[in-house]
Amino acid sequence: DTGVSQNPRHKITKRGQNVTFRCDPISEHNRLYWYRQTLGQGPEFLTYFQNEAQLEKSRLLSDRFSAERPKGSFSTLEIQRTEQGDSAMYLCASSQLTGSPLHFGNGTRLTVT
Amino acid sequence: AQSVTQPDIHITVSEGASLELRCNYSYGATPYLFWYVQSPGQGLQLLLKYFSGDTLVQGIKGFEAEFKRSQSSFNLRKPSVHWSDAAEYFCAVGNQAGTALIFGKGTTLSVSS
Numbered sequence: 001d002t003g004v005s006q007n008p009r010h011k012i013t014k015r016g017q018n019v020t021f022r023c024d025p026i027s028e029h030n031r032l033y034w035y036r037q038t039l040g041q042g043p044e045f046l047t048y049f050q051n052e053a054q055l056e057k058s059r060l061l062s063d064r065f066s067a068e069r070p071k072g073s074f075s076t077l078e079i080q081r082t083e084q085g086d087s088a089m090y091l092c093a094s095s096q097l098t099g100s101p102l103h104f105g106n107g108t109r110l111t112v113t
Numbered sequence: 114a115q116s117v118t119q120p121d122i123h124i125t126v127s128e129g130a131s132l133e134l135r136c137n138y139s140y141g142a143t144p145y146l147f148w149y150v151q152s153p154g155q156g157l158q159l160l161l162k163y164f165s166g167d168t169l170v171q172g173i174k175g176f177e178a179e180f181k182r183s184q185s186s187f188n189l190r191k192p193s194v195h196w197s198d199a200a201e202y203f204c205a206v207g208n209q210a211g212t213a214l215i216f217g218k219g220t221t222l223s224v225s226s
Contacts, residue, residue, distance in 0.1 A: 004156070033213060040219075041218055042117075042203050042205075042216030042218045042219050043157070043203070043214075043216045045213035045214070045215070048212075048213055056212060058213075091156060091157070095211065097211070100211070101147060101162050102159075103159070104156035104157040105156050106154075106155055106156040107156055109154075
């Protein structure tokens with residue numbers, strides 16, 4: 001169990017640029033979740049996958065955001081035309097069974113200048 | 114609406130003193146309840162979980178929590194706090210179906226010597 005891995009750890013980008021983050025879940029976990037966390041707040045749900053199927057998307061996930069999990073293993077989260085309000089920590093988590101605890105990665109911190 | 118409330122934004126406790134962090138939830142279904150801890154710049158680590166059965170659950174690092182259905186609460190306790198416990202603590206609620214967890218806004222714990 002190597003844990004959930006997220007890359008990059010930090011990303012600084014200029015407003016209007018596109019960014020992509022990667023998450024590698026724990027290998028036997030079939031559920032993968034994306035959350036966003038801003039300073040002083042708890043994690044806010046964005047979307048989750050069961051295997052390669054995206055089962056739920058939050059209304060926080062505007063049309064500039066897209067997530068994929070093409071082979072049911074790693075996942076990517078892309079933000080197009082970034083805005084300063086997108087600056088946050090983006091957390092990925094995975095779980096093995098429905099209802100089981102989520103295991104979180106260390107996150108990708110995005111700063112939009 | 115489904116929600117988690119952590120009434121205390123920031124708590125300071127003396128090292129060696131006892132600790133209780135409050136959590137109240139509003140959830141339509143039978144809740145699965147979790148406490149996570151987050152150190153600065155890190156992801157979230159699971160402290161303990163409640164699914165069913167004994168309402169007093171034990172977790173890692175000497176933490177415990179008690180589920181009180183009548184009060185819709187799931188408070189976290191520790192009999193003797195250590196300086197290394199200083200961190201941010203999040204309560205979360207989920208369900209058996211494994212849809213996304215809903216997190217509270219967190220309580221920051223400071224430990225004074």
